[in-house]
Amino acid sequence: MNKYIIIIFLIFGFTNIFAQVNEQKFKLAESYEKNGDFENASRLYKELLSSDITQEPYFEGYVRSMKAMNRFSDMIPIVKDRLEKVKNVPTFALLGELYWRVGKTSDANDIWEECIKQFEKRPEAYQFIAQTQVTLQLYDKAIKLLKDGRDLIKDKFVFSDLIIKLFIATGNFKEGMPQIYEVFVKDYNLAQAQGRIYALMSSEESNKFIESYLDEKTKQNFNNLMIIELYAWFLRSVNKFEESLNLYVKMDELKNARGGEIYRFAEDSRRDGQYEIAQKAYSKIIDQGRSQPYSQAALYGYARTMEAIIESKASMSVNEANDLIDRYRSIIKDYPGSMHSAESRLRIANLAENILKDYKLAETEYSNLFKERQFPNLASQAGLTLANLYIKNLELEKAEKLYNNIIIQYKNQLYQESLKAEYGLAEILYFNGYSDSASAKFRVLSKNTESDVANDALNKSVFIESNKQLVKALSDFAKAELYLKSEKYDDAILLFRQISKEQSGEDIAELSLKNMIEIEYKRKNYRISADYSEELLKDYPESIYGDFVLMILADNYTKLNDKQNALKYYNEILIKYPRSIYLSETRKKIRLLRDEKL
Numbered sequence: 001m002n003k004y005i006i007i008i009f010l011i012f013g014f015t016n017i018f019a020q021v022n023e024q025k026f027k028l029a030e031s032y033e034k035n036g037d038f039e040n041a042s043r044l045y046k047e048l049l050s051s052d053i054t055q056e057p058y059f060e061g062y063v064r065s066m067k068a069m070n071r072f073s074d075m076i077p078i079v080k081d082r083l084e085k086v087k088n089v090p091t092f093a094l095l096g097e098l099y100w101r102v103g104k105t106s107d108a109n110d111i112w113e114e115c116i117k118q119f120e121k122r123p124e125a126y127q128f129i130a131q132t133q134v135t136l137q138l139y140d141k142a143i144k145l146l147k148d149g150r151d152l153i154k155d156k157f158v159f160s161d162l163i164i165k166l167f168i169a170t171g172n173f174k175e176g177m178p179q180i181y182e183v184f185v186k187d188y189n190l191a192q193a194q195g196r197i198y199a200l201m202s203s204e205e206s207n208k209f210i211e212s213y214l215d216e217k218t219k220q221n222f223n224n225l226m227i228i229e230l231y232a233w234f235l236r237s238v239n240k241f242e243e244s245l246n247l248y249v250k251m252d253e254l255k256n257a258r259g260g261e262i263y264r265f266a267e268d269s270r271r272d273g274q275y276e277i278a279q280k281a282y283s284k285i286i287d288q289g290r291s292q293p294y295s296q297a298a299l300y301g302y303a304r305t306m307e308a309i310i311e312s313k314a315s316m317s318v319n320e321a322n323d324l325i326d327r328y329r330s331i332i333k334d335y336p337g338s339m340h341s342a343e344s345r346l347r348i349a350n351l352a353e354n355i356l357k358d359y360k361l362a363e364t365e366y367s368n369l370f371k372e373r374q375f376p377n378l379a380s381q382a383g384l385t386l387a388n389l390y391i392k393n394l395e396l397e398k399a400e401k402l403y404n405n406i407i408i409q410y411k412n413q414l415y416q417e418s419l420k421a422e423y424g425l426a427e428i429l430y431f432n433g434y435s436d437s438a439s440a441k442f443r444v445l446s447k448n449t450e451s452d453v454a455n456d457a458l459n460k461s462v463f464i465e466s467n468k469q470l471v472k473a474l475s476d477f478a479k480a481e482l483y484l485k486s487e488k489y490d491d492a493i494l495l496f497r498q499i500s501k502e503q504s505g506e507d508i509a510e511l512s513l514k515n516m517i518e519i520e521y522k523r524k525n526y527r528i529s530a531d532y533s534e535e536l537l538k539d540y541p542e543s544i545y546g547d548f549v550l551m552i553l554a555d556n557y558t559k560l561n562d563k564q565n566a567l568k569y570y571n572e573i574l575i576k577y578p579r580s581i582y583l584s585e586t587r588k589k590i591r592l593l594r595d596e597k598l
Helices: 002-034 038-051 056-068 072-085 089-101 105-118 123-135 139-153 160-170 173-187 190-200 204-220 225-237 241-255 260-271 275-286 295-313 318-334 339-356 359-372 376-392 396-410 415-431 435-446 454-467 471-485 489-502 507-522 526-539 546-559 563-576 583-593
Strands: none
Touching (some): 002 056, 038 056, 038 072, 056 072, 105 123, 105 139, 139 160, 160 173, 160 190, 225 241, 225 260, 241 260, 241 275, 260 275, 260 295, 275 295, 295 339, 339 359, 415 435, 415 454, 415 471, 471 507, 507 546, 526 546, 546 583
């Protein structure tokens, strides 16, 4: 009896030792693999497999390492041995993949067919082998396999996701579109169908086919809102706006939406810059009369679209601004006390300030809207814009009083707006030369990371702290920034120039030069802006603004019709700043200058 006990203990002891050795070997193999030493990793994984070829971790590690070295032929004997013991889909699929990679396509097909015969009722078999074939870019073979599997399993929706992806990958819109449509009418997932159709829209031919297909299906299902909406979306995507609008009108009728669907179309079109069709859509609602629930919104939308059209073509004239103001005033008259009335007053104030330069009218409209407070978001916006107007007119005391008023009124109701007012107060301290107090206030605001002004406050605080020893220069810089806000560009330039000379070599001098470059470019003084740019690059060769200055320098030469110098400086950005945020823009500008098609 004792002899048998000893034998049993010896067996267990050897087994444990063997297991520990294998575990250490496995960890060493993983370490080799992680460090990119695939030769030693594969050697150890193969040794482990020789003791037990059924172990999944050993086999997976071996496959990864061998594939990393592209040693497909050497893998075949091991995979064949494993398939003798482990007849599962992944091993069948892998052996077929290896045969294909080494040119034994007939053997690959035989192995895949054998797998399907053994697992013909299991969807995962078709899925796994198809994915393997996709890896080998055998898209047509994968599609046929999945179709055959679908017929055998007798489920027309099985493998839909993968089949659709393959149709998209191969550009097969004639089979892809019907498949997408069948899935769509099964689950009515509009966003998914739109994404898939968009991926199929690769050519004029594909677009014509998809349009014809959806047109036919819409006519067959003329009361199906989801199909109509899908078709309407497609027509908008291919810029057939009139046809799309007609479908939205039909949807509006079917839903009895009383203009709601048409208004949705108009708003989407306006936001996408499709102003002409947006106006037509708004007009359809307006023509239905004031009794319709969306007539007021349509009138406002129409006016905003007109404003956008004018702005997109050129600078707005005084006459155009006055015409728009008349339109907004008619909305105020017809719909007093409404939100669109308040929004119209905000637009009037904005036009008065920025186009007519009628600051008195702008102040009146902003002030009245702020005092009413019927619509807090609009009222606070009016208050903040009015405070900014006061600063522009160098009326800092008025701005300070208004900011304090905004904080009192909206601290609990509109916290973000009150923080903007706090930032405005910090700026006024800064403009008035109280840099220490301003910095402390900016510092507090910067700690509220969820605030809209946190980043600006942090930059301002860091700037003040970095230059606080340059008392006069910092005070002059603040005054120059105030002049910049008030559009007194000559006064700003004088101060920035003074700082750039007196504090040469300092960051504040470099930033002053940068500001001068931007001011003159904005004023279309391209030669002067170019001169300042070259001065900055000469005096500050390691400037953190280097790529920006090169960009604006090249832009200046483009405006001056000096193509040679423009190309020179654009190319310098590509060479000196390979990680610049301006790279994409720079390449586009180079292609344009070289008359290459974008």
